Amino acid sequence: MPRRENISMSVIRRLPRYYRFLTHLKDKGVTRISSTELSVKLGLTASQIRQDLNCFGGFGQQGYGYIVDQLCDEIGNILGLSSRYKTILIGAGNLGRAIASHMQFEDEGFDLIGIFDSSPSKTGTRINGHIVIDTTELENFCEKEKPVMAILCIPREGVQSIIERLYGMGVRNFWNFSHYDISMRYEDTVVENVHLNDSLMTLCYRISNPNDK
Numbered sequence: 001m002p003r004r005e006n007i008s009m010s011v012i013r014r015l016p017r018y019y020r021f022l023t024h025l026k027d028k029g030v031t032r033i034s035s036t037e038l039s040v041k042l043g044l045t046a047s048q049i050r051q052d053l054n055c056f057g058g059f060g061q062q063g064y065g066y067i068v069d070q071l072c073d074e075i076g077n078i079l080g081l082s083s084r085y086k087t088i089l090i091g092a093g094n095l096g097r098a099i100a101s102h103m104q105f106e107d108e109g110f111d112l113i114g115i116f117d118s119s120p121s122k123t124g125t126r127i128n129g130h131i132v133i134d135t136t137e138l139e140n141f142c143e144k145e146k147p148v149m150a151i152l153c154i155p156r157e158g159v160q161s162i163i164e165r166l167y168g169m170g171v172r173n174f175w176n177f178s179h180y181d182i183s184m185r186y187e188d189t190v191v192e193n194v195h196l197n198d199s200l201m202t203l204c205y206r207i208s209n210p211n212d213k
């Protein structure tokens with residue numbers, strides 16, 4: 001597949017949406033979709049979708065549109081969804097428990113291999129088949145299992161010291177739910193910060209400014 005270098009993050013951030021929508025179409029038995037139909041359903045212009053997909057070689061045919069399962073597979077490959085990145089989760093509180101219980105990690109390229117917490121009230125409890133491990137065991141576990149990604153669901157006060165420990169054990173990738181900016185401190189890390197509040201504030205703005213598209 002021909003790939004361009006330096007694909008912008010805004011293109012990358014639209015790919016999961018394409019993938020999700022195409023998977024839905026595939027599940028409904030739709031085999032083919034025109035770029036116009038796709039654009040209407042996704043609320044994007046057809047030219048935007050073409051431009052995005054052209055970054056990876058383009059997959060449609062003029063006058064025919066896209067073959068749904070083929071495009072879905074191609075986008076899944078671009079996203080690397082068949083990867084198996086070993087993942088640990090830190091913080092087995094309300095958020096960590098919800099994420100560990102409800103996310104389909106294996107569909108998105110990740111294997112959840114361990115859940116950690118520092119509180120005796122959480123260690124030893126079971127979440128989705130995993131027994132919560134005391135964070136004092138982190139080094140031993142990482143040395144043996146070599147996780148590459150950590151999901152952070154702890155309050156911000158504890159994050160810096162946990163990151164330093166994880167970084168020292170070779171973990172460079174973080175799905176960060178704590179309100180703490182990791183990427184400012186370590187340049188060779190890949191961090192996805194997730195702030196549900198940002199989405200809510202955006203919604204608030206859009207409700208009060210309905211004419212802004």
Ligand SMILES: NC(=O)c1ccc[n+]([C@@H]2O[C@H](COP(=O)([O-])OP(=O)(O)OC[C@H]3O[C@@H](n4cnc5c(N)ncnc54)[C@H](O)[C@@H]3O)[C@@H](O)[C@H]2O)c1
Nearest residue numbers: 091092093094095117118119153154155158177194195196
């Ligand atoms: N990004 C978002 O959209 C979002 C949404 C909700 C909550 N949060 C944040 O996520 C954090 C967790 O939220 P919650 O509702 O699950 O809280 P919670 O209090 O239910 O759970 C926090 C858990 O982290 C554990 N913990 C604390 N410090 C630790 C450390 N240093 N090492 C290991 N475990 C540690 C606690 O024992 C507890 O089990 C909060 O700081 C909250 O602000 C972010």
